[in-house]
Amino acid sequence: MNIKKLGKLALPYLVWMLVLVGIPLLMIFILSFMNTDGVSFAGATWTTAAWEKMFTLADTTNLQILGYTFLTAFVATVICFLIGYPMAYIVARSPFSNKFVILILTIIPMWSNSLLRNVALKNILSESNILDSLLSRIGLSFSIVFANQDQATFISIVIGLVLTFLPFMILPIYTVIEKIDESLLEASMDLGANRVRTFAKVTFPLSMKGVTTGIIMVFLPCFSGFAIQKLLSSGTVYVLGSLIEVNYIHDINFVSMLSIVILVLIFGSMMIVNKVDKEGATLV
Amino acid sequence: MKIMSYWGSVNGRGRSMAKKLIELKDITKMYDGTAVVDHINLYINENEFITLLGPSGCGKTTTLRMIGGFEKPDSGEVVMNGAVVNDIPPYERPINTVFQRYALFPHLNVYDNIAFGLRNQKVPKAEIAERVENALKMVSLPNFALRKVANLSGGQMQRVAIARAIVNKPKILLLDEPLAALDLKLRQNMQYELKEMQRKLGITFVYVTHDQEEALTMSDTIVVMKDGVIQQIGTPTGIYNEPKNRFVARFIGESNILDGVYVRQNLVSFMGAEFDCVDTQFADGEPVDVVIRPEDLDIIDAVGAKLIGEVSSSIFRGVHFELCVMVQGKEFVIHTYENRKVGEHVGLRVDSYEIHLMKVEHVEH
Numbered sequence: 195m196n197i198k199k200l201g202k203l204a205l206p207y208l209v210w211m212l213v214l215v216g217i218p219l220l221m222i223f224i225l226s227f228m229n230t231d232g233v234s235f236a237g238a239t240w241t242t243a244a245w246e247k248m249f250t251l252a253d254t255t256n257l258q259i260l261g262y263t264f265l266t267a268f269v270a271t272v273i274c275f276l277i278g279y280p281m282a283y284i285v286a287r288s289p290f291s292n293k294f295v296i297l298i299l300t301i302i303p304m305w306s307n308s309l310l311r312n313v314a315l316k317n318i319l320s321e322s323n324i325l326d327s328l329l330s331r332i333g334l335s336f337s338i339v340f341a342n343q344d345q346a347t348f349i350s351i352v353i354g355l356v357l358t359f360l361p362f363m364i365l366p367i368y369t370v371i372e373k374i375d376e377s378l379l380e381a382s383m384d385l386g387a388n389r390v391r392t393f394a395k396v397t398f399p400l401s402m403k404g405v406t407t408g409i410i411m412v413f414l415p416c417f418s419g420f421a422i423q424k425l426l427s428s429g430t431v432y433v434l435g436s437l438i439e440v441n442y443i444h445d446i447n448f449v450s451m452l453s454i455v456i457l458v459l460i461f462g463s464m465m466i467v468n469k470v471d472k473e474g475a476t477l478v
Numbered sequence: 479m480k481i482m483s484y485w486g487s488v489n490g491r492g493r494s495m496a497k498k499l500i501e502l503k504d505i506t507k508m509y510d511g512t513a514v515v516d517h518i519n520l521y522i523n524e525n526e527f528i529t530l531l532g533p534s535g536c537g538k539t540t541t542l543r544m545i546g547g548f549e550k551p552d553s554g555e556v557v558m559n560g561a562v563v564n565d566i567p568p569y570e571r572p573i574n575t576v577f578q579r580y581a582l583f584p585h586l587n588v589y590d591n592i593a594f595g596l597r598n599q600k601v602p603k604a605e606i607a608e609r610v611e612n613a614l615k616m617v618s619l620p621n622f623a624l625r626k627v628a629n630l631s632g633g634q635m636q637r638v639a640i641a642r643a644i645v646n647k648p649k650i651l652l653l654d655e656p657l658a659a660l661d662l663k664l665r666q667n668m669q670y671e672l673k674e675m676q677r678k679l680g681i682t683f684v685y686v687t688h689d690q691e692e693a694l695t696m697s698d699t700i701v702v703m704k705d706g707v708i709q710q711i712g713t714p715t716g717i718y719n720e721p722k723n724r725f726v727a728r729f730i731g732e733s734n735i736l737d738g739v740y741v742r743q744n745l746v747s748f749m750g751a752e753f754d755c756v757d758t759q760f761a762d763g764e765p766v767d768v769v770i771r772p773e774d775l776d777i778i779d780a781v782g783a784k785l786i787g788e789v790s791s792s793i794f795r796g797v798h799f800e801l802c803v804m805v806q807g808k809e810f811v812i813h814t815y816e817n818r819k820v821g822e823h824v825g826l827r828v829d830s831y832e833i834h835l836m837k838v839e840h841v842e843h
Contacts, residue, residue, distance in 0.1 A: 377581040378581050378583060378584075380575075381577060382583075383548075383568040385569075385595035385598060385646065387569055388569050395594070396583060400583075400584070400585055
């Protein structure tokens, strides 16, 4: 009955969204199909050059970059999940009265400045590192040996991404597990499911929403960022984000196209979330 | 209303002779240094509808949870079919539970909720389908199999929770205030249906409630608890007619409780008068608590009556009037079909067999 009134209340927000999100997005979309001189439509022509530059088989450099970006983001996300889920689960199911504080204590180190942390990480992963110089004073040594430079770069990037984005995996999963009603687990055991089966049939399905949120919160920044990758590879590796960084001044059309690619990915993930969310609409 | 009083003793004898399914032996459970359940002893028979009744915090739910295996007693033994089951986890006990807030799995539909237990037992698919369908019929929810749990009403969730438990054909069904969240009409229907279901299935029901009316309506045996201690075990009529102490008398139905003295065999004195009575197990001159139910007091002419007072209030309760009569500064509650005006002087009469005497407990007041 109040739908109409509420609709009116939403109007300012809709205008706001249209001006600040809708129109700029449309502009980016249009720009990706044009040949312009910077952000200006003077003398602009329609062309699919930007898209061809990305999705051409003649020169697969950009496609390889896309693939490499995806691979690092994917591996980092999987590792974040493998570390984050048990951590969130253990804390949420622990008998402590103030679990959130315990959780914060475990993730506070990850809230220190990400740039500094990754510089330190780069140092530790390099041949002559700070740990080695400390340990050498008592006659020990420490250095991580990689098979080759490519491997070293890949592993460094993944470790950097995991260290940076792990909290974004832990927090949503923790929140969801913490909210699961204890009586549901009791009901499951009452109905003959042992602890392992109760986890598989009740706890895990009920925590799916947190898992999906966590995956998106980790995967998206891993996929679209470039600073960590640039730092840890000493600028030798290009990811999608670096392409934008390098090109945004002189090739606005190419950069627009890249944004659209990332956007499509974001919307794709949102749709996955919505789907899972509908299935567990009563969870949270 | 003591017409059926002989039933109590007959059933009592019959009860101890039936087959014992569960025994609680000297069970104690502590929380933060306080005993929630304090050295209780109780047995539950096969096919019995037993109700643990008491105010909140009396330990009834904790007792139920120890039978279900969700809590371990700190001392004492839970015995099932002759074996101690203290350390057996819930998933290995032949028991199912209907939880207070139903605890239906929100990520599963009605069918999958009910099939949950059968799937854990690796029952063949075809049999699961058949048993789930039967269970849904039993709780009058046919065609509900594919519904989302979130879209059910409270009463429907309640029925699904019952179906989810009985579909496993447990030996014992535990029910933790299952009707507490339902409205009055629905609750009364469900009371009747639960009793019917228990009779048909031949399952032992252990029912927890704080609602004395519910307990009286459904149970074969009522266990009245307070502060972790069992106050009285008996049939509904037995407990109503012969409460053991003030607490039980007040908790089960309304009562007028008076201080009296057992003068001699079949004679008790209270409110400055002497009355014939039928209770005999007291010493001459022993102080006693006298219980008279509101429906057992009759209003008569003030002239010549042993108890004379003034009507202080009158409330119409539908079937009867609830009168309050002040007698020598003590308020009597009386249920009567005839209304009296406030301020009117009336006499009160009570038949000898409707005067119930209880031992005075010094701890209790």
